[in-house]
Structure formats: structure tokens, C-alpha cells
Amino acid sequence: MRRLFPVSEPTADDGSGHEWSLDELATAYAYPEPDGRAGAWLRANMVSTLDGAAQHDGRSQPISGAADMRIFGTLRGLADVIVAGAETVRREGYRPARARAEFAARREAARQGPAPVIAVVSASLDLDLTLPLFTSPLVPTLLLTGAAADPARVAAAERAGARVVVAGDGAGVDPARAVSALAGLGHTRLLTEGGPRLLGQFIAAGVLDEMCLTLAPVLTGGAAQRIAGGPPVEVPRRFVLSSLLEEQGFLFSRYRRV
Structure with missing residues (x-):
């Protein structure tokens, strides 16, 4: 892997770079000092093809690569909570985040739990509560929904072990309230993996702080x-x-709000 920007000094590297260590990746993608919105920082991580596709056959994995997956794992390892839309959870087959030994010391120093929490955004709460995401997470899965959510489904989710968090007055979730609600639970290092509809809502609400975008060749x-x-x-x-x-033609960019 090569750093193309910022470049502080010339290098004699032949252009092939090297496989970055976990510490190098974690340092490169460290969260900034918190500011605004109760100290929360919302980062998105997405992958796109050269012609702008975010998925192939409905999933992002076919357009990803080994280095992209290393960065994907690093961003998860740094986050307090991973926020995803219900459709993305279904389509991508989300499972509970796992505790990784290589992140244990870093997370303990940052006063984080052993693994990030998964927070699913769902207005309907129409979810398969028998999936491991709900039956066997290391930390209880959060469900972000609106105040008008079906009480029977709220009760079913809570019986299944999920924690339901109201982040909207109607049927849907208000993006700004979702960020504030998560920060209120102590989750200030936020990572969203989409999907496209949820990311678009965060963008429209003006609450996205950072975009980590992989451009696949x-x-x-x-x-x-x-x-x-x-x-x-x-x-x-x-x-x-x-x-x-850059690695093997993949570009890994990181943009911050102005």
C-alpha cells in the first residue's frame, strides 16, 4: 500500500509500497478529537466502481478487494457503533461484530467495549429476530426507529434481546436525532456502512462528518x-x-467536511 496524499517528503519507494500493519492503518484512520453534536463524529465507509456502482448483484462484496477488507475491518475496530439500514443488514447478511485481539488494547485505552455495537435503522422493525445479530451478539444490538413504530414489534425486539431506541417523532428515523441518541448512549465514534438510502439521509440532514470511499478499478x-x-x-x-x-489499483480516499 502506498500513501499518495498527504506526501511530506520524497521517497525512494519503487511504487509497490508494502502491506500496512494494523497500527499503521489504525493511525491513518484514527478518529479526530470530538466536536459538535455532543461530541459525536459520523464517518461513512463505502465502495464504488469506476462507473459509480455501489454494488454488483445487490451486494458490495463483489466489487471489494483484500486491502479494502483490511480497511473495512480497521474502521470497524475503531468505532463505538456501526450504523446500517435494515435493507443493508438483510442484503449483506450482517452478523454481530466480534472482539478482535489485535484491537483489544487500543479499545481498552479508548474506554471502548470489546466490540462495536451494531445499530440497525428500521421504521417498520420488520426484521428476522432469530438471526445471530439478535440472538448472539457480544453486545446487544440497537434498533433505531420512530415513535410510531408498531408496539408489538418493539416488544418482540426487546424480548429478543435488542435495545430499541426512539429517534424520530413519526414512523421514520430523524438522522440528527439518531446521531444525538447514539451519543447520549456514549457512542461518539460512529461508523455507517449505508446502504445508499441511509447514507443519503445522513447527507441531506447535514450530519455526515467524514466519507471514506474506496474506488475499485x-x-x-x-x-x-x-x-x-x-x-x-x-x-x-x-x-x-x-x-x-493506493493498492493494486484500488484508491482509498478519506474526505472530511469543511
Whole structure:
């Protein structure tokens, strides 16, 4: 892996780079000092093809790669909570986050639990509560929903061991309230993995602080979704490039809000 930006000094590297250690990746993707919105920082991690597809055959894995998965694991290892939309949880087959020995000391020093919490955003709470995500997580899964959610489904989720968090006045979830609610639970290092609809809602609400985007050197054609959908913003949100890495043609960019 090579660092393309920022470049502090010339290097004699032949261009092939090296496989970065966990410490190098964790340092490169460390969360900034908290600011605003109760100290929470919301980071998104997404992958896109050269022609803008966020998935192939409905899943992101086919357009990913080994280095992308290392960064994916690193970002999870640094987060307090991983926020995902219900459809993404279903489509990608989400399982409970696991405790990783290589992150244990770093997480303990940051006063984090042994593994990040999974928080599922769902207005309907129409979820398979027999999945391991609910039956055997290391830490209870959170369900973010609206105040108008079906009480029977709320009760069923709580019986299954999930913790239901109301983050909206109606049937849906308000993105800003979701961020505040998670921060109120002590989760300030937030990571969202989408999907596109949820990411679009975070963008439209102006609560996204950072975008980690992998550009995969592949073309898929077709009509696959972009990394973000949903409502447009009135004025495009401006972000600034903070780092750019490369390995085997994959580009790993990190942008922060201005």
C-alpha cells in the first residue's frame, strides 16, 4: 500500500509500497478529537466502481478487494457503533461484530467495549429476530426507529434481546436525532456502512462528518445504485481530501467536511 496524499517528503519507494500493519492503518484512520453534536463524529465507509456502482448483484462484496477488507475491518475496530439500514443488514447478511485481539488494547485505552455495537435503522422493525445479530451478539444490538413504530414489534425486539431506541417523532428515523441518541448512549465514534438510502439521509440532514470511499478499478455497467440515494441537498456539501492510499489499483480516499 502506498500513501499518495498527504506526501511530506520524497521517497525512494519503487511504487509497490508494502502491506500496512494494523497500527499503521489504525493511525491513518484514527478518529479526530470530538466536536459538535455532543461530541459525536459520523464517518461513512463505502465502495464504488469506476462507473459509480455501489454494488454488483445487490451486494458490495463483489466489487471489494483484500486491502479494502483490511480497511473495512480497521474502521470497524475503531468505532463505538456501526450504523446500517435494515435493507443493508438483510442484503449483506450482517452478523454481530466480534472482539478482535489485535484491537483489544487500543479499545481498552479508548474506554471502548470489546466490540462495536451494531445499530440497525428500521421504521417498520420488520426484521428476522432469530438471526445471530439478535440472538448472539457480544453486545446487544440497537434498533433505531420512530415513535410510531408498531408496539408489538418493539416488544418482540426487546424480548429478543435488542435495545430499541426512539429517534424520530413519526414512523421514520430523524438522522440528527439518531446521531444525538447514539451519543447520549456514549457512542461518539460512529461508523455507517449505508446502504445508499441511509447514507443519503445522513447527507441531506447535514450530519455526515467524514466519507471514506474506496474506488475499485472495475466496471460493472447496469443500473446499480450509487453510494448515496434519497433526497437531494439544496446546495452540494463540500468536503476536503485528508488522505489517499493506493493498492493494486484500488484508491482509498478519506474526505472530511469543511
